[in-house]
Amino acid sequence: MERQDVVIVGAGIFGLSIAYHILRENPGKHVTVFEKFGTCAQGNTAKSAGAFRNVFSSKTNLLLADTSIDFYMDIHRKGYDIGLEQAGYLWLMSASQIERNKTVFEGMMKEGVELKFFEKEDLKKVMPYLNTDIDPDDEEARMMGLESIEKGIQGVKCGFVDADKLTRFYEGEVKKMGGSVIYNTEVEKPLLEPKEKLGLECEPLIWQDVEITGVKLKNGHTVNADKVIIAANSWAPQILDPVGIDCMIKSVKRQMFVLRNPKLNVLTNVHGFNSMGVLPFTIFPKASVYIRVDRIEGSVWASGHEHFGAPYCFEEDPKATDEYYDYNIYQVLRKYMPIFDGLKASNKWAGLYDMNTIDANPYIFETHNVIIAVGSSGSGIMKADAVGRITAALYAGRTEAELYGGKKFKVSALGIKNRQVDAERFIL
Template identity: 50%
Template sequence: MMSAMSKYDVLVVGAGVLGLSTAYHIKRENPERSILVLDKLGGPGQGNSAKSVGAFRNVFSSRTNFLLADSTIDFFTHVQEDLGHDLGLVFHGYLWLLSGRQYRRQEENFKEMSRRGVELRTWEREDLRRMIPDLVTEFEEGDKEAEVMGLEPVERGLQGVKCGSIDADRLVRFYEEEFKRLGGEVRYNVEVKRLILKPERELGLPGEPFVWQDASVKGVETVRGEEIYADRVVVAVGAWANTLLNPIGLDAFMRPKKRQVFVFKDERLERLFHSEGFNKEGVVPLLILPKAGILIKPEVSEGALWIECADNLGRPFKLEDDPQPELTYYTGNLYHVVVKYLPCFRDVQPVNMWAGQYALNSIDKTPYVFEEAGMIYVGAGSGSGLMKCDALGRIAAALYAGEKEATLYGGRAFRVSDLSVKERRVERETFVL
């Protein structure tokens, strides 16, 4: 039984994929340190990690995003193929369906990505018609619906090869199991109420810390009134970060926004699902339609297709503990675009749906890892936290150790301060359709 006041070397708040990756890498590099992970939910990755579509890609124009994702994907492969942990890893690829205008606008990006080592394949319209017979690549002249919605014909497809899906639940459980195997401790159903801010030199006066005192985060208080202290506190709670950081005047550099997933499994979609020639699984890649960034992901484990669309303008920033999907968002909105490009979806209803939240950094859409007032913050994943999680955990562990560079999986070096606030050095992501 824990005492009412406990002390650890490191306390990690959040048992999602970022919190557990960070805890694992700190423990791996510091096996003698006592490390505790807390989460308000009942198990690992039960928040927004559990609601992720589990897709990953290394196709980014930004060198920073590429390094974070590419090294993490390499680690996923190592865990499944070398260590024998089945993560449900499938390299089905991503396929951006592009109009001629979109392709020309991004052509220099594609060349630069290829020079960097991103494996890309280009498919012409004739290839796409043959390989995905359900896909409409051109609209008839005078098609009023296509005209009203601003839909463009598909001229080319750009396939990212080192892209695919992973089972998010298996991934977080891998990190949890390895962390615990090293001697780490995890406590679930423990909600943190606040971060405890104390002066470095306490005087025992009411109102401390005062502005003239050096203060830092020393621990947390739970909703049950338990105080847990640590030499270093790590906050990795995703969309909930502002609830802990705002009260002590620190910025999480993100705002939560709802994202929804719709699941389809119907015999009318079988031919689309089994589109061959793109990968060894003989399934359609994750498709990104030319309009609105609507994506359609093959879920190989269940023979289903998942649809998601990150709507921005019109979707409020709002923290929701239990966000609910809106069927009308699909039937009255996305559906009209989907059926124009893929008529096989006509009159097919979703068999399941759910909603989660992005911790969205609207400025550069790149995560933050920094230390402030004795607290390490890992967050603002902006929807790509899972595909960058291992790199972010290693960078946070390097920050904890006071190192200037982190070594990502595979040996590539990464400047720790690049993801900080004061010395931030990230490139603008320009591969945005």
């Protein structure tokens, strides 16, 4: 392959958004995206909940998500089928959770986040199958630490998107602009070479100045490039560790379960939250257990996770287990929504979050001629368009990126040396 202007590793939502915005700003550049899987969005993008929200306490996360959502809504209005449904997010909260997050919600609303508040009685009217009052004599509920639901807080500019269709939108636009996306081709590591070569087999030597000049593929071939961009989320450390670059993320497994049963049809006939009459993306008060209603497929997706104790561990092909659903997710669901009682998962899968464990904001930085865009922390789809624009600005050498809608963002704010972000406090 001839020398490329840009090589991007990873054809998930980050990688293809980056390719799209670089080509949009630099027509005629030779941009190639390498992907280990057989098509786009087959890594962690495809295994996500496919949801979006602008409900963040971090002003940085809020800006990244809010402008990305605006872009998605715009292309949706223009007729691109990305499966977008503005169904909302609904947090069902106990009295103690409301008290803990009171200032967080106040801060969000000051920043323009639209929230709606539902009292317990309002929730009972629109969801008669919801158990808002945990029986104090329920030994199981007491053992699980379940609390009664006091209020519902709905994020309005939130909902669902088809992760595959959204990623394919970017892929299609990249190809229209002359970019290449090469599948079934795994990158082993970046090419690390001295800036001034001596012709020795043992180069680079420890005293030589080095830089990344391309990538080495698992098939043995090498591809030279003026710039390499790593957007491979949880796989990024596997690619960068061999050349001594720390991308500052850790992987944690998340499991998803799909349920299909006529008893759950009531969740597609809920009036009071959105114009579609469907239950919003709903988060219960315990263990971040949540459900997403897929009214097209007639199914309900369910997941959840512990906030402490989950191991940081990279898995090449993570698997979901029936035990995780049976003893964790199911137990919470059946207590708060008895319509789930006795229901088993008909399908399941698992993926990885590439977690920024410090402030839960993305990392976008450059070192030794390689740009790294990682750390989606479970909200990559929500922020992907903004990440693409910021990475394109870094590639072009600009200090500011223009996000969708014209808002400016300081590129170095998501870097390492001059990082300027506020840590996310409102984490699912």
